[in-house]
Amino acid sequence: MARRTLGSGGVEVSELSLGAAGLGNLYTPITDAEAAAAVDAAWDAGLRYFDTAPHYGIGLSERRLGEALRAHPREAYALSTKAGRLLEETGEEPPGDDLAQGFAVPATHRRVWDFSADGIRRSLEASLTRLGLDRVDIVYLHDPDDHAEQAFKEGYPALERLRSEGVVGAIGAGMNQTAMLTRFLRDTDVDAVLCAGRYTLLDQSALAELLPAAQEHGKAVVIGGVFNSGLLADPRPGATYDYTTAPGALLDRARHLKAMAERHGTTLRAAALAFPLAHPAVATVLVGARSDREVRDAAAQFAAAVPGDFWQEARAEGLLPAGAPVPGEEHA
Numbered sequence: 001m002a003r004r005t006l007g008s009g010g011v012e013v014s015e016l017s018l019g020a021a022g023l024g025n026l027y028t029p030i031t032d033a034e035a036a037a038a039v040d041a042a043w044d045a046g047l048r049y050f051d052t053a054p055h056y057g058i059g060l061s062e063r064r065l066g067e068a069l070r071a072h073p074r075e076a077y078a079l080s081t082k083a084g085r086l087l088e089e090t091g092e093e094p095p096g097d098d099l100a101q102g103f104a105v106p107a108t109h110r111r112v113w114d115f116s117a118d119g120i121r122r123s124l125e126a127s128l129t130r131l132g133l134d135r136v137d138i139v140y141l142h143d144p145d146d147h148a149e150q151a152f153k154e155g156y157p158a159l160e161r162l163r164s165e166g167v168v169g170a171i172g173a174g175m176n177q178t179a180m181l182t183r184f185l186r187d188t189d190v191d192a193v194l195c196a197g198r199y200t201l202l203d204q205s206a207l208a209e210l211l212p213a214a215q216e217h218g219k220a221v222v223i224g225g226v227f228n229s230g231l232l233a234d235p236r237p238g239a240t241y242d243y244t245t246a247p248g249a250l251l252d253r254a255r256h257l258k259a260m261a262e263r264h265g266t267t268l269r270a271a272a273l274a275f276p277l278a279h280p281a282v283a284t285v286l287v288g289a290r291s292d293r294e295v296r297d298a299a300a301q302f303a304a305a306v307p308g309d310f311w312q313e314a315r316a317e318g319l320l321p322a323g324a325p326v327p328g329e330e331h332a
Contacts (some may be wrong), residue, residue, distance in 0.1 A: 001046030001047065001048070002198060002219070003015065003086065004284060005220070005283070006138065006170045006172075006192040006220040006283055007131060007170065007190075007191035007218060007219045008218060009138075009163070009169050009171075010169060010170075011078050011137045011138060011169040013049035013078050013284045014046060014047050014048040014284060014300075015277060015285065016045075016046075016285055016299065017048075017049035017051065017222075017284045017285065017286050018038075018039070018042045018050050018051070018286070018295070018307055019224055019286040020039075020050060020052040020056060020061045020065045020288075021053075021056045021057075021061060021062075021288055022038070022061075022288050022289055022290030022294075023035045023052070023061040023065055023290065024052075024056030024057020024058075024059075024060040024061030024064075024103055024105070024284070025060060025103050025104040025105050026056070026057070026103060026288075027103075027104065027240060029104040029105075030290050030291070032064060034292075035064040035065075035290075036064070036067070038290060038292050038294070038295050039064075039065060039068035040068065040292065041293075041295035041296050041299075043072060043077075045296065045299035046130070046299070047295075047299070048078060049077065049078045049080070049087065050065055050077065050078070050079050050080075051079075051081075051194070051222075051224075051286055052065050052079070052080070052081050052082075053085075053142055053174075054082065054127055054194060055082070055085050055101075055111060055142060056103065057098070057105045057128075058087055058098060058105055058107070058108065058109045059109070059130045059297075060103075061129050061294070062081060062084030062130040063130045063131070065079075065131065066130065066131030066132040066133055067132065068174075070132065078137040078139070078169075078195075079133070079136050079137055080136060080137060080138035080139065080140060081124070081127045081136050081139060081207055082139065082140045082141070083115075083119070083123035083127075083130070083140070083141060083159075084113065084114065084115050084120075084123070084141050084144055084147070084151070084155065085114070085123070086110040086111070086112045086114045086119055086122060086123055087109040087110070087111060087112075087113065087126065087191075088109055088110050088112050088142065089108065089109055090108060090110050091108060092107070094106075095107045095108045113146075115141060115144055115154060116154045116155070116158075116240055117154050117157065117158035119155075120139075120141075120155050120159060121158060121162070121200060124136070124162070124167075124168075125137060135167065135168070136168060137168065137169045137192070138168065138170045138172065138191075138192070139159055139162065139168050139171055139201045140171075140172045140173055140193075140194050141155050141156065141159065141173040143174070143176070143273055144174075144175070145177065145180065148180060150318055151173070152183075152187070156173075156184075156188050156190075158295050159171040160188075160189065162293075170191035170192060171190055171191055172184070172191055172192040172194060172222075173193050173194070174195075174222075175193075175195065176195075176198065176225070177198065178198050178205055178208070178209065178210040179209075181193040181195055181210055182209045182213050185214050185219050186213055190219060191219065191220065192219060192220040192221065193214070193219070193221055194222040195210060195221055195222070195223055195224070196223075196224035197224070197225030197228050197229070197242055198210070198223035198225075199221075199275075199276050200226050200232060200272060200275070201232055201254075201268075201271060201275055201314075202228055202231065202232060202241070202250060202253065202254065202319045203274050204320070204321055204324055206221070206223075206319065207323065211279055211281045211282075214281035215281045220281065220282075220283040221281045222282075222283060222284050222286060223260060223276040223277075223284070223285050223286065224285075224286040224288075225286075225288075226239050226272050226276060226285055226286075226287065227269070227288075228242055229243050231250065231251065231254050232268060232269070232272040233268075233269055233272070235255045235257075235268065237251065239251065240255075249263060254268070256319075257271070257319060260310060260314065261306075261310060264306075264307045265307060266306045266307060267301060267304070269297070269301040270301040270302070270304045271306050271310060273285055273298065273301055273302045274306045274327050275321065275324075275327070277328065278324075278325040278326050278329070279324075279325045280325070285302075287302075306327060307327075311327070311328070314326075
């Protein structure tokens with residue numbers, strides 16, 4: 001699988017990559033064996049970039065991902081984790097569950113927001129222990145939406161020092177919004193930002209400022225949430241959009257896109273995976289998966305060519321803005 005570089009940091013990522021929230025029992029539990037099989041399937045399909053976070057299953061995703069990758073040469077893949085939430089033991093016996101945070105795991109720890117310099121280093125050290133690794137390639141500030149002042153004044157400089165010390169190869173921020181990520185691109189020396197759900201077939205809000213800012217400053221964008229948490233994978237009644245039940249109008253739009261894709265001999269999943277990578281600022285598309293079957297399907301859909309007529313019709317019907325790059329076109 002082709003690779004691209006994250007900004008000027010020199011870290012290479014595969015164009016399709018694995019988001020490991022599902023390995024942390026997102027919504028419903030999976031077994032250790034199922035998690036390992038998903039990572040093995042990703043490796044066999046050529047994926048060489050893996051993203052995780054302490055938040056995902058209170059460290060379970062990191063532990064499972066680190067264990068599954070141990071069989072592979074460390075220099076053969078890139079791995080990112082995130083900082084901003086420290087995990088502190090609750091001491092409760094028996095512990096409750098973590099479903100309020102979206103993960104089917106025992107709530108043995110609480111998440112404590114901390115974007116201080118000390119908090120960033122402590123978070124990374126704990127992540128390395130859970131991963132069983134001596135380094136990660138990329139660290140993102142994770143969801144600093146309500147902590148902007150500390151994230152910019154303390155968290156970001158801490159990441160910059162870690163990069164200058166050679167502890168990590170690249171730094172950035174990961175969020176579900178575009179405004180603050182655009183600020184990171186313009187006002188700091190991050191290598192990349194991870195933007196979830198804001199550059200998809202249903203939401204192109206990143207096209208207005210975020211993606212142009214990345215191009216202007218020579219930075220890379222990692223796109224996550226390309227299925228908008230489920231709606232673009234399977235647009236059926238009750239499907240989720242950005243972690244809640246999809247509104248009727250968006251469900252209708254997704255079903256219309258699905259019918260259009262099938263009419264052109266492709267699938268909605270293939271189109272959803274292909275669309276973001278057409279923008280020159282995008283380095284990789286993260287796909288979340290929780291089984292080897294889901295990984296193999298995503299890899300097959302990613303490899304499938306989406307006919308140009310599909311993109312032309314989507315534009316003609318106003319489903320995609322005229323300025324959004326699509327596969328097969330040349331763009332500066």
